Amino acid sequence: MSTASPIRRASLPEQLIIPLHQHIGENSEILVTKGERVLKGQPLTVAKAYVSAPIHAPSSGIVTDIAEYPAPHPSGLSTLCIVIKTDGENEWADLEPVSNYRDLSTAELRNIIRHAGIVGLGGAAFPTAVKLNPGPDHPIDTVIINAAECEPYISCDDMLMRERADEVISGIEIILHTLGAKKALIAIENNKPEAAEALQKSLGRTANENIHVVAIPTIYPTGGEKQLIKVLTNKEVPSDGLPIDIGIVVQNVGTTAAIHRAIHFGEPLISRIITVTGNGIKQPQNMDVLIGTSMAEVIQQCGGYTENAKQLIMGGPMMGFSMHTDHLPIIKGCNCLLVETTEQRQGMQxxxxxxxxxxxxxxxxxxxxxxxxxxxSSRNFDQVQDYHLFDCIECGCCAHVCPSHIPLVQYYRFAKTEIWNQERDRKKSDHARVRHDFRQARLDREKRERDERLRKKKEMLEKKKQEESQASTAEIDPKKAAINAALERVKMKKASTTVTPKNTNNLTEEQQKKIDEVDKQRQASKTK
Amino acid sequence: MQFKTTSSPHYTPENSVNTIMRRVLLAMIPGTLATIFFFGWGVIINMLLACVVALGTEALMLGMRNRAIKPYLLDGSAILTACLLALALPQLAPWWLTCIATVSAIIFGKHLYGGLGFNPFNPAMVGYVIAIISFPKEMTQWVPPLLEGYTHLNFLQTFQVIFGGQVPAGLSWDAITMATPLDTLKTQLGLELSINDIHQHEVYGPMFGAVGGIGWEWINGLFLAGGLWLAMKRVIDWRIPAGLLGTLFFLSNSFALYDYSSFTPPTFHMFSGGIMLAAFFIATDPVTAATTPRGRWIFGAGIGFFIFVIRTWGGYPDGIAFAVLLMNMTTPLLDYYTMPRAFGHHWREFPQHTKKHDDE
Structure with missing residues (x-):
């Protein structure tokens, strides 16, 4: 539907809204300030964490705002974005292309890819540099290039291969070099003969014998990473493992082209190809769009909506997210805008x-x-894990074939979220228990220490008193002794006649002890 | 522009419960027509009566359970239960027997468990078993299948027999009813006759036809055809009938090879009684069958096993209903222990073993 016309470069929008967090992983740190002029390709953030990716200015202009804006996410929540008012100059920042990447170490190559903000363009947006670093324990044998579109309707990878096959092949060569892998398999669905031919031609020019184009059947969801590996190699990635565990790295074909541009031209990832399609679009086609362009603007450039457009979906019909508005920016992981004319599942019992x-x-x-x-549905979360809930990839096949029209995937998402919540609560309560125990232990220790201190003090006092009384008896003269004896007598008399003060009634042993102590002290100071 | 949001997938499902039930009913048509052809008006009367009663009971129960009546009434499941039941009951069963069986099927077999999708037992078989246990005599009123020497009733006469309980003037029950070939074979084998003797018998011999008895072989053949179409359309899973018929064939063949004179030959087993109807239309009821691929093999094989056991040594000529109900009981267990190996998991990982993590 969207492959009839070539990829069109979208015109430069007046405003670009670039969300900071477009990838899987940690946030990056902002480098620019409000009011600053930025150049095309200039980094706006720097990735501090390992699993993270920076963003770059897609065009030159002024940073007008750094604030929360609605993000293309099913929740419809806002996220921190950098807003650039473009100046139409498209002035590039200084780029540092690599003349011969084979001279660079793999770590240096990875670093360039990392600083170019490249993430998986198949939709998941996992930082590519991380994926290209399997570590010494995981030798990579095969690189699989995923050229199977994720879902029906999407054709951005198809068009990319038809028109920019050389970039794809060049990117693959860089990946092979970086990973030290033996061969690369380009998995391409058998309904894309034009793309396969373009790749073959390009391969013929480079004469690289380690890269092979493999046709695979067009069955959804073959584009899923683990499913694709199974189809190509008949190996299954372990449930709790990653493809690197079986010596495989999978990269999306769009990502390879981005790597090519990052290495050979020094260009960071600031645009992507996106399929704009569906019955609700007047001119379905593929667009080369700057990251941060508003969806509404892209759709406008595709002739706008038809009269009966009812639903806007980011991604494909099986796993895409339905958006509540089109005033949202295009992000790195957005491969398709699908506008449907019927509201799905409406009125269906x-x-x-x-x-x-x-x-x-x-x-x-x-x-x-x-x-x-x-x-x-019966909230039986132990059982649901017995049935391997977490191996579900939420492809939506089951819900699609269900004759009872049960929105099955929603139930799985619900169960997963509930289990995560429970797990979090459990961790929290574990944490709270540990803290409680620790506090209890601390209180006990403090009490012990206090008692110990008191005891020592008491001992010291008694010792002191003894020493002092010994000293005083030795030095005292007879006159003073007589006065003392008289005073003692008066005191005794007083004590026997006066009523004891009320606040010293019903004393506990401890209090009595303290009073006695104080009295003794007083006595001691008097005798001095 | 603002849009409504929904959860993925966004494709409209193509299939519906209604489509499934309609296709099953459609596939039953050839076999049903053959049944009507060989057994006469009683089949049609039973079917109409059962359908009306089933729909009425279904509507009543849905109303009492505060469920939406229209979508459930139109899903076709009640009609399907009624049709299966009507085909399983004898053609001259009195009207009240059909009513009791149908009402029991819908109420006890289905709605008391929570309606469509929640019943552990096949409703039609529940109705049938209640009827055969409570009214064994009435359950023998089978009509001779276009056999010479017997009187074949016209519509009015049949109507009178079913609703009036009266044999038409000048006729006796013996003249208008006849034991089924399965029943006859069982009785005669019990009298120490050999299979060959029975087939050569001057009274009983003719009813056995070519393989499964006059009429029966055609009926079973056409139900088989309809069933194969269903399996091709993937409305039913082929594993259940394959397991059922395979087991029945294997067992009957082994025993017949061991002693051909006192054990029924496999061809007869496969084409007599309600075997094809059971294999493709009753055992494949998805609600009460196992859902895993391996579970379905075992489920079908279990039914085949019990049918053979009951037919050979049991107290009833055809044990389909009991076999189905017995295997229905095992489905939760089968589903749990025959879980397919999930992607990226090892065969060793038995469901229980994943629990280990909790204990550690």
Whole structure:
């Protein structure tokens, strides 16, 4: 639908809103201030954490705001964004292209890729530099280039390969060099003969024998990382593992082109190709769009909406997120804008599950979706994990084939979130318990120490008193002794006649002890 | 522009419960027509009666349970239960028997458990078992299948028998009903006759036809055809009928090879009684069958096993209903222990073993 016309470069928008967090991982730190003029390709943030990616100015202009703006996320929540008012100059910052990447160490190459802000362009937006660093324990044998579109309708990878095959191949060569891998397999769906041909031609020019184009059947969700590896190599990535555990790294084909531009031209990731399609779009096509361009603007440039446009989806029809507004920026992970004319599932009666097992047949993770649904809906979270809930990739196949029209994936998301919450609560309560125990121990220790201090003090006092009384008896003269004896007598008399003060009634032993102590002290000071 | 948001996937599902039920009913048509052809008007009367009663009971129960009546009434599941039941009951069963069986199927077999999708037992088989245990005599009123020497009733006569309980003037019950070939074989084998003797018998011999008895072989053949179409359309899972028929064939063949004179030959097993209806239309009821691929093999094989056991040594000529209900009981267990190996997991990881983490 969207492959009829070539990729069109979207015109420069007046304003770019670039969310800081467009990738999986930690946030990056802002380098620019409000009012500052930035050049195209100039870094706006720097990634401090390992799993992180910086963002760059997609065009030259003035930073007008650094604040929270609505982000393209299913929650519709806002996130910190840098807003640039473009000046139309498109003035590039100083770029540092690498003349011969083979002269650089792999760490240096990774660093360039990292500073170029490159993330996986298939949709997940995982920082590419991290993926290219499997570590010495994981020798990489094969690099798989995922050229299977994630979902129906999406054609941005297809168009990229048709038009920029050389960039793709060059990017793959850099990846092979960086990882020290033996071969690269470009997995391309068999419904994209033009793209495959373009790649073959490009390969013929470079004469690189380590890169192979492999046709795979067009069955959703073959574009899923683990599914693709299975189709190509018949190896299964362990449930709790990563592709690097079996010596494989998968990169999206769009990412390879971005790597090519970062190394050979020093260009950071500031634009991407995006499919704008669906029955609700007047001119479906692929657009080369600057990151931060408003979705509304992109759609406008595709002829705008048809009259009956009802739904805007970021991503594909199976796993995409439905957006509540089009005043949202395009981000690095956004591969498709799909505008549908019918509101899905409306007026469709959800019936009880009749256990037909269609979902089991189509599940690419080999799960029992129907049992998962059963236990998730009854909040049976232990059972649901027994049935491997966390191996679900939320591809949506089960919900699509369900004759009872049960929104199955929603149940799995619910169960996953609930389990995460429980886990968090459990950790919190564990933490609280540890803290409580620690406090209790501290209080006990403090009490012991106080008692100990008191005891020592008492001992010292007694010792002192003894010493002093010995000293005083030796030095005292007879006259003073007589006066003392008289005073003592008066005191004794007084004590026997006067009423004892009320606040010293009902004293506890401890208090009495303290009073005695004080009295003794007084006595001692008097005798001095 | 503002939009409504929904959760993915955003494709409209193509299939519906209604489509499934409609296709199953459609696939039953050839076999049903053959049944009507061989057994006469009683089949149609039973079916209509069962359908009306089933829909009425379903509506009543839905109303009492405060459920939306229209979508559930139109899902086709009640009609399907009624049709299966009507095909399983004898053609001259009195009207009240059909009513009791249908009402029991819908109420006890389905709604008391929570309606569509929640019943552990096949509703039609629940209705059938209640009928056969409570009214064994009435459950033998089968009509001779277009066999010479018997009187075949017209519509009015059939109507009178079913609703009036009266045999038409000048006829006796013996003249209008006949034991089924399965029943006959069982009785005669019990009398120490050999299979060959029974087939050569002057009274009983003719009813056995070519393989499964006059009429029965056609009916079973057409249900088999309809069932294969369903399996091709993936409305039903082929594993259940394959497991069922495979086991039945294997067992009957082994025993017949061991002693061909006192054990029924496999061809007869496969084409007599309600075997094809059971294999493709009853055992495959998704709600009450196992859902995992391996579970479905075992489920089907279990039914085949019990059918053979009951037919050979049990007290009833055809044990389909009991076999199905017995295996229905095992489905939760089967589902749990036959879980497929999830992607990226090892076969060794048995469901229970994942719990280990909690104990540690």
């Amino acid at each position: 959800t019936m009880p599950c009749i256990r037909c097992g269609e979902c089991t047949r189509v599940c690419p993770a080999n799960l029992l979706p129907q049992q998962l649904y059963w236990h998730a």
